[in-house]
Amino acid sequence: xxxxxxxxxxxxxxxxxxxxxxxxxxxxxxxxxxxxxxxxxxxxxxxxxxxxxxxxxxxxxxxxxxxxxxxxxxxxxxxxxxxxxxxxxxxxxxxxxxxxxxxxxxxxxxxxxxxxxxxxxxxxxxxxxxxxxxxxxxxxxxxxxxxxxxxxxxxxxxxxxxxxxxxxxxxxxxxxxxxxxxxxxxxxxxxxxxxxxxxxxxxxxxxxxxxxxxxxxxxxxxxxxxxxxxxxxxxxxxxxxxxxxxxxxxxxxxxxxxxxxxxxxxxxxxxxxxxxxxxxxxxxxxxxxxxxxxxxxxxxxxxxxxxxxxxxxxxxxxxxxxxxxxxxxxxxxxxxxxxxxxxxxxxxxxxx
Amino acid sequence: xxxxxxxxxxxxxxxxxxxxxxxxxxxxxxxxxxxxxxxxxxxxxxxxxxxxxxxxxxxxxxxxxxxxxxxxxxxxxxxxxxxxxxxxxxxxxxxxxxxxxxxxxxxxxxxxxxxxxxxxxxxxxxxxxxxxxxxxxxxxxxxxxxxxxxxxxxxxxxxxxxxxxxxxxxxxxxxxxxxxxxxxxxxxxxxxxxxxxxxxxxxxxxxxxxxxxxxxxxxxxxxxxxxxxxxxxxxxxxxxxxxxxxxxxxxxxxxxxxxxxxxxxxxxxxxxxxxxxxxxxxxxxxxxxxxxxxxxxxxxxxxxxxxxxxxxxxxxxxxxxxxxxxxxxxxxxxxxxxxxxxxxxxxxxxxxxxxxxx
Numbered sequence: 001x002x003x004x005x006x007x008x009x010x011x012x013x014x015x016x017x018x019x020x021x022x023x024x025x026x027x028x029x030x031x032x033x034x035x036x037x038x039x040x041x042x043x044x045x046x047x048x049x050x051x052x053x054x055x056x057x058x059x060x061x062x063x064x065x066x067x068x069x070x071x072x073x074x075x076x077x078x079x080x081x082x083x084x085x086x087x088x089x090x091x092x093x094x095x096x097x098x099x100x101x102x103x104x105x106x107x108x109x110x111x112x113x114x115x116x117x118x119x120x121x122x123x124x125x126x127x128x129x130x131x132x133x134x135x136x137x138x139x140x141x142x143x144x145x146x147x148x149x150x151x152x153x154x155x156x157x158x159x160x161x162x163x164x165x166x167x168x169x170x171x172x173x174x175x176x177x178x179x180x181x182x183x184x185x186x187x188x189x190x191x192x193x194x195x196x197x198x199x200x201x202x203x204x205x206x207x208x209x210x211x212x213x214x215x216x217x218x219x220x221x222x223x224x225x226x227x228x229x230x231x232x233x234x235x236x237x238x239x240x241x242x243x244x245x246x247x248x249x250x251x252x253x254x255x256x257x258x259x260x261x262x263x264x265x266x267x268x269x270x271x272x273x274x275x276x277x278x279x280x281x282x283x284x285x286x287x288x289x290x291x292x293x294x295x296x297x298x299x300x301x302x303x304x305x306x307x308x309x310x311x312x313x314x315x316x317x318x319x320x321x322x323x324x325x326x327x328x329x330x331x332x333x334x335x336x337x338x339x340x341x342x343x344x345x346x347x348x349x350x351x352x
Numbered sequence: 353x354x355x356x357x358x359x360x361x362x363x364x365x366x367x368x369x370x371x372x373x374x375x376x377x378x379x380x381x382x383x384x385x386x387x388x389x390x391x392x393x394x395x396x397x398x399x400x401x402x403x404x405x406x407x408x409x410x411x412x413x414x415x416x417x418x419x420x421x422x423x424x425x426x427x428x429x430x431x432x433x434x435x436x437x438x439x440x441x442x443x444x445x446x447x448x449x450x451x452x453x454x455x456x457x458x459x460x461x462x463x464x465x466x467x468x469x470x471x472x473x474x475x476x477x478x479x480x481x482x483x484x485x486x487x488x489x490x491x492x493x494x495x496x497x498x499x500x501x502x503x504x505x506x507x508x509x510x511x512x513x514x515x516x517x518x519x520x521x522x523x524x525x526x527x528x529x530x531x532x533x534x535x536x537x538x539x540x541x542x543x544x545x546x547x548x549x550x551x552x553x554x555x556x557x558x559x560x561x562x563x564x565x566x567x568x569x570x571x572x573x574x575x576x577x578x579x580x581x582x583x584x585x586x587x588x589x590x591x592x593x594x595x596x597x598x599x600x601x602x603x604x605x606x607x608x609x610x611x612x613x614x615x616x617x618x619x620x621x622x623x624x625x626x627x628x629x630x631x632x633x634x635x636x637x638x639x640x641x642x643x644x645x646x647x648x649x650x651x652x653x654x655x656x657x658x659x660x661x662x663x664x665x666x667x668x669x670x671x672x673x674x675x676x677x678x679x680x681x682x683x684x685x686x687x688x689x690x691x692x693x694x695x696x697x698x699x700x701x702x703x704x705x706x707x708x709x710x
Binding site: 051059077080083138139142166180182188189319326327 | 406442470534568643
């Protein structure tokens with residue numbers, strides 16, 4: 001950015017008296033009309049300080065240099081748009097010279113929206129554990145819980161249905177937020193479940209509302225509210241059982257998708273990575289309300305025996321894993337308790 | 353190295369030299385390229401551990417802060433978020449204060465801060481001295497070491513899988529890390545030997561919670577603290593499903609499956625935020641900041657004698673009282689033997705202050 005452009009961006013609000021002036025160029029602040037020589041014993045910050053804002057605040061962090069006898073302060077980080085900045089040059093025994101600048105506000109139109117919410121189905125078990133909210137652009141951290149509401153069929157907000165974690169479980173790009181329903185109201189035998197009942201009740205209808213006043217990473221609100229209506233069915237308490245999956249192998253010589261159908265929806269995010277065809281590269285798609293996993297190989301299938309490897313971390317909508325239910329009832333006969341990290345399902349690709 | 357060897361080795365060195373040797377092993381001076389600064393904890397010889405979620409890394413920073421102070425006196429910084437924002441050249445709504453830690457030797461306070469709230473936010477570590485002066489810890493040239501606690505996600509995951517570090521602590525040569533996955537309802541505590549050895553990521557400890565001896569879940573730990581009472585080393589941990597449990601440190605072995613012993617069960621809507629253990633008038637107490645019950649003071653005396661909660665009762669384990677004067681406590685740390693450090697307030701304006709332990 002050239003000097004002229006930055007000078008135009010930072011608008012001086014007040015000029016100093018006398019010959020000494022404070023200017024800003026390229027995001028730095030200079031004292032002109034005064035010849036800087038030896039640094040004061042207490043450092044340059046004892047005579048020249050730049051403040052981001054007003055009131056009882058410390059001066060901004062940054063570095064001082066003297067360039068051609070001009071004292072210059074460079075903030076440690078580029079100034080945030082929309083800031084009111086005050087620079088004060090104060091030599092001992094003299095009147096202070098002060099200048100104020102406003103950095104331009106970023107003015108971007110509201111365009112970020114919620115793209116998807118998973119599970120995509122509108123029928124959820126009453127012990128649903130997780131939601132994924134996908135945004136079209138990066139969002140701002142630290143305010144999620146103000147903007148996610150769950151309304152009952154009367155439009156009344158359900159009290160604290162989600163585990164409001166300070167850290168907020170974002171992906172690295174801040175475009176996907178993982179929301180956990182309060183596990184204390186899912187897990188059987190706990191006080192929160194007894195006191196407040198389940199987060200969502202079987203037989204009832206709810207609407208998840210994402211408020212448009214949630215700010216994206218640029219500080220701009222969402223383009224619109226997003227709503228997801230759903231109804232609630234019986235809790236799902238059984239482990240995920242790969243033995244119940246239906247595998248539809250394509251024909252050898254084609255690069256058609258291998259299709260695996262599940263008897264109930266599984267976790268969208270985990271389906272992207274928890275199932276693989278041993279030794280075959282390809283592309284994963286999740287379809288039909290997360291009841292279908294499709295794998296398209298990079299190279300045509302050979303007439304051969306193949307193996308599907310399933311990571312036991314794969315969960316359904318209620319956090320039941322492969323071979324292990326979310327909350328295992330130790331009073332009941334435990335029929336399947338898989339301890340391994342993966343299970344394998346063989347299948348054959350033939351010419352028919 | 354067995355005890356006898358340590359003794360022989362130590363015979364030729366002063367105590368200070370041994371400390372320096374311990375702390376400096378594997379530390380390299382240079383830029384500590386933190387992507388994010390989250391959970392904080394102090395370790396041996398004033399090493400500050402920092403949880404860096406986006407890069408799945410635990411950093412050990414030598415913050416060069418060894419001047420001993422028995423007590424830092426009292427701290428009261430009103431609008432600390434506004435002051436930090438000004439220092440960082442930004443607006444208060446553009447920063448997040450992620451955690452605080454007190455250097456047990458110098459009593460200086462450290463804060464992990466995000467400058468910016470989007471994916472490009474900058475990680476900042478700040479130091480607050482006894483006079484309340486806030487300064488930045490220079491990360492460009494600092495003695496440090498680090499360990500990646502999980503491998504970077506494979507390309508097939510679209511890079512979305514993250515394990516968020518929610519709490520860390522140093523216990524007996526290991527950094528214990530609690531993490532929450534953004535995809536699996538996993539329950540892994542990690543135990544990473546320190547000094548870090550790049551190849552040793554630390555094995556996971558599977559943590560389970562059995563409610564009333566019947567329903568058992570893999571239960572993520574949301575926050576925990578180490579404590580030692582009557583020569584028993586343990587951690588107090590709060591699960592995401594709210595029970596407060598104790599786990600003996602001796603059980604925290606890599607690869608182990610551990611079930612915490614429930615000592616208190618908190619009701620619906622409670623969100624344990626931070627905890628500390630202290631001693632007053634010869635008795636031990638736990639102070640816990642909680643989202644809906646404010647600050648709770650639990651009697652930790654004879655913690656071992658409280659029977660695990662195994663049946664439905666209205667009494668919920670260890671007795672407690674609510675300190676009604678303390679509202680909106682976001683962080684709660686031990687400052688010195690008689691004082692706690694609070695980060696208190698709402699997102700609009702937050703204060704950093706010390707209070708006498710109740």
